[in-house]
Amino acid sequence: GAVVSQHPSWVICKSGTSVKIECRSLDFQATTMFWYRQFPKQSLMLMATSNEGSKATYEQGVEKDKFLINHASLTLSTLTVTSAHPEDSSFYICSARGGREADTQYFGPGTRLTVL
Amino acid sequence: GQNIDQPTEMTATEGAIVQINCTYQTSGFNGLFWYQQHAGEAPTFLSYNVLDGLEEKGRFSSFLSRSKGYSYLLLKELQMKDSASYLCAVMDSNYQLIWGAGTKLIIKP
Numbered sequence: 588g589a590v591v592s593q594h595p596s597w598v599i600c601k602s603g604t605s606v607k608i609e610c611r612s613l614d615f616q617a618t619t620m621f622w623y624r625q626f627p628k629q630s631l632m633l634m635a636t637s638n639e640g641s642k643a644t645y646e647q648g649v650e651k652d653k654f655l656i657n658h659a660s661l662t663l664s665t666l667t668v669t670s671a672h673p674e675d676s677s678f679y680i681c682s683a684r685g686g687r688e689a690d691t692q693y694f695g696p697g698t699r700l701t702v703l
Numbered sequence: 704g705q706n707i708d709q710p711t712e713m714t715a716t717e718g719a720i721v722q723i724n725c726t727y728q729t730s731g732f733n734g735l736f737w738y739q740q741h742a743g744e745a746p747t748f749l750s751y752n753v754l755d756g757l758e759e760k761g762r763f764s765s766f767l768s769r770s771k772g773y774s775y776l777l778l779k780e781l782q783m784k785d786s787a788s789y790l791c792a793v794m795d796s797n798y799q800l801i802w803g804a805g806t807k808l809i810i811k812p
Contacts, residue, residue, distance in 0.1 A: 631802050
């Protein structure tokens with residue numbers, strides 16, 4: 588149990604385009620979903636926390652107009668990187684919390700974004 | 704401020720035992736997590752401790768002492784596939800996870 592999927596697993600796009608990443612909890616209802624970013628050889632950085640049906644809470648320094656988060660249901664959250672630039676190239680990972688082990692975050696496999 | 708400390712890197716030999724320590728100072732405590740992260744992959748959940756003591760799961764065990772703000776992850780019978788980063792994270796009073804920087808474990812034959 589507690590499986591989280593992410594789509595796509597990797598994406599290459601041109602500078603200035605927008606990219607949408609989906610995160611789904613497959614076998615449990617996620618009360619809370621989290622979006623992280625990780626640059627090579629660096630720690631996980633929490634970008635935002637979202638609860639179903641409410642606006643996401645963004646960490647300091649994360650632009651909410653650039654990283655749009657929509658948590659439309661208890662099993663789906665999306666992150667849209669708007670007007671992506673090469674410096675946005677990173678490994679984006681979602682996690683979900685809920686279900687039987689309510690406090691544990693389970694991670695999706697991540698999405699590797701490369702902006703040319 | 705909130706702080707999680709763990710060693711940056713450790714090296715161990717295949718078949719041996721290694722202990723990865725984690726100390727923390729957080730505003731409140733609602734549990735401590737250990738995750739494993741292989742290079743280029745997302746973290747996977749290993750263990751959760753909320754009460755003092757040792758939790759054993761196969762080759763992996765995790766220990767917690769809340770009074771000392773201390774935990775360790777113990778890996779036995781090390782295998783080459785155990786080479787990864789091990790992340791310690793503490794859930795604070797707001798139920799937010801505070802992450803350590805991770806310990807890169809290198810296993811040598």
